[in-house]
Amino acid sequence: MSTQSPEQHTFQAEVGQLLDIVTHSLYTDREIFVRELVSNAADALEKMRHVQLTEKEIFDAALPLEINIHTDDASGAITIQDFGIGMTREELVENLGTIAHSGSKAFINALKAAKESGTDAGEDREALSLIGQFGVGFYSAFMVAEEVKVYTHSWKPDGEHLCWTSDGKGGYAIETVEGQRRGTKVVVQLKEDAKEFAKESRIKEVLERYSNFVPVPINLNGERINKVEAIWTRSKSEIKEEDYTEFYKFQANAFDEPMLHLHFSADAPLAIQALLFVPQSNPERWGFGRVDPAVALYCKKILIDPKPEALLPDWMRFLKGVVDSADLPLNISRESMQDSALVQRLNKVLAGRFLRFLEDEAKKRPESYETFYKEFGIYLKEGITTDFTHKEKLAGLLRFESSITDPGKLTSLADVVGRMKEEDKEIYYLYARDRESIETGPYLEAFRARNIEVLYLYEQIDEFVMNHIGEFQGKKLVSADTADLQLDDVSGDAEGEALDSETGKSLCGWLKEHLGDRAGEVRMSKRLVESPAVALNADKMITPSMRRLLKAMNQDPGETNPAHLELNPRHPLVKRLATLHKDDPETARMVADQVFDNALLEAGFLENPRSMVQRIYRILEKVGAENGRKAEGGEQKTQSPG
Secondary structure, three states, X not given: OEOOOOEEEEOOHHHHHHHHHHHHHHOOOOOHHHHHHHHHHHHHHHHHHHHHHHOOOOOOXXXXXXXXXXXXXXXXXXXXEEOOOXXXXXXXXXXXXXXXXXXXXXXXXXXXXXXXXXXXXXXXHHHHHHHHHHOOHHHHHHHOEEEEEEEEEOOOOOOOOEEEEEOOOOEEEEEEEOOOOOEEEEEEEEOHHXXXXXXXXXXHXXXXXXXXXXOOOEEEOOEEOOOOOOHHHOOHHHOOHHHHHHHHHHHHOOOOOOOEEEEEEEOOOOOEXXXXXXXXXXXXXXXXXXXXXXXXXXXXXXXXXXXXXXXXOHHHOOOEEEEEOOOOOOOOOHHHHHOOHHHHHHHHHHHHHHHHHHHHHHHXXXXXHHHHHHHHHHHHHHHHHHOHHHHHHHHHOOOEEEOOOOOOOOEXXXXXXXXXXXXXXXXXXXXXXXXXXXXXXXXXXHHHHOOOOEEEEOOOHHHHHHHHHOEEOOEEEEXXXXXXXXXXXXXXXXXXXXXXXXXXXXXXXXXXHHHHHHOOOEEEOOOOOOOOEEEEEOXXXXXXXXXXXXXXXXXXXXXXXXXXXXXXOOOHHHHHHHHHHHHOHHHHHHHHHHHHHHHHHHHOOOOOOHHHHHHHHHHHHXXXXXXXXXXXXXXXXXXXXX
16 A cells, blocks of 8 residues: 655656657567566566575565466456565666666667668667667567556665556656565556457467576466476586487477487677577478578577577578577567677577587597488588588588499598599589489599599589589589590500591591581590490580579579580491491481480480480381391392202
8 A cells, every 4th residue: 555645757858769669669579578577577586596695684585586477357457576686766766767877878879879860770770679788678568558567675674665657658656555575566557459468378378489498487377387497508417318309399399309419508709508409300301391490599598589580591490499698688679680790690600510510420420420411411502502601611511422432321522532642633523313324324434444533413403512612622623524624545545446536537527517506526535435425514614404403493594505525436336437427428417416415315415305216216217127128138149049
């Protein structure tokens, strides 16, 4: 009961501005007021915990350190009470009636200066993101309140029983009201359009979203809400694997166990406590669409954003978990968080720590890392093409089969460099849909004959990735089907007699004349050992598979340079063609077209095989007819003596 007339106070001018900003433009979700008031209550309880360690006399000393929330649907009110440090009359005036004592004054001045200098709306929003550092979250209650009453009693035994009242417009009143417990009780009388916050179910939903890990008990209408422990704040030595698993299931809403987890804390350059999980499977592989970010951002165990898009690089979107930073302002709008320079710094720190974790996993537990890579390696490849800052480390984490590994066994770029001779300057790779296609194709034989290792790429994005890497540990990455490769001549070791120089030159000239613009250069090959011919990519930047990938992404790959054609001068088919183009030009032209299309098909250049198929039928028909004439001629010779 009040024992004296209320003292009337007028809000400081800056507070009026602040209330207008908070109420109309600062917060995007009105439910945030619950988070802010609970956070203030938790801070008051934490301060009380320290006071208990240093002071002998405390008012209402037996009260538990907890937060009690009561909803009253009938009267349209919500009450949030803590048994924390409480406030004196002077502190009520300082904390709720003026901002001169804090950095908020500087904020208002900065905001004024920004407007006077013509700051645009985007910069205004960035300035507004600072407000969370100044302890003014209490004013968010006026987004939903017709009136706010704050009942309080300081921890000091000689403190007053006080009540602060305001409608958030012109001013406030302070009066003495006997019977207050230690701490602070905030009673929010809700506006008509905010009565949903007087319902228990609605407040429970908000508390479970934002305040599940507050370190003190939160009771809603007598029921404990925050039952899950914030294990990311504990030492790793205190946590069992089953604790991690249970927390992962809760936080990620999952039923399986995580594949890997990274738990770390850091003080510099930022205060961070993080617990990141790698799930068992990648849903994007199974066509479930692009996954959303799922690492929640906290400040001192209070949720800031459950899915902050800027917190991690996009290629890390498969991770689950939490990041808690005490350096982060307990803030405001989700939009301003995305623009925060602090969040960008968090992004770099978290990405760096996760990459070091993967490097350590690959070194100490290679089988475990390969399991991860087979499921999530596509994200690392995506990172190489989008995240220049971490491209080199990501490249070191790639794994491929190669011409010297057994099927299914993977190797790294660093391993390949380690096996190279010092004078070797290039790492070679080939793309095909599977290992058999590479090993039965014409491109590998040149490298096999020279004992040069070649990486096998099986995914369309792989060549795109190699093109982005460009160079690794001083070695250029080069596609083994490139036309201008300079390889040692091993033709002297090949079996069979080759066409002489003049015959080969004549055949190449005839073929170029016949093929015209469909082919680039036509020449005799020093790389082929077993295959009759090979089509080589004349475009150093875009391979056939990359061209198809760009088209699938609705991007224009530009004009296609015609492929070069190389012939094996020792192959019987090539030798026969050298004779045939003089003796039977018509058949020679069909064979030449077929050899060229076969080479284009193996290289991935041939997009429409219809004419090729029809030509095969004509060749088969001609061969069949010739064999028939030979058979008839032989039969007549046999019968003539009779």
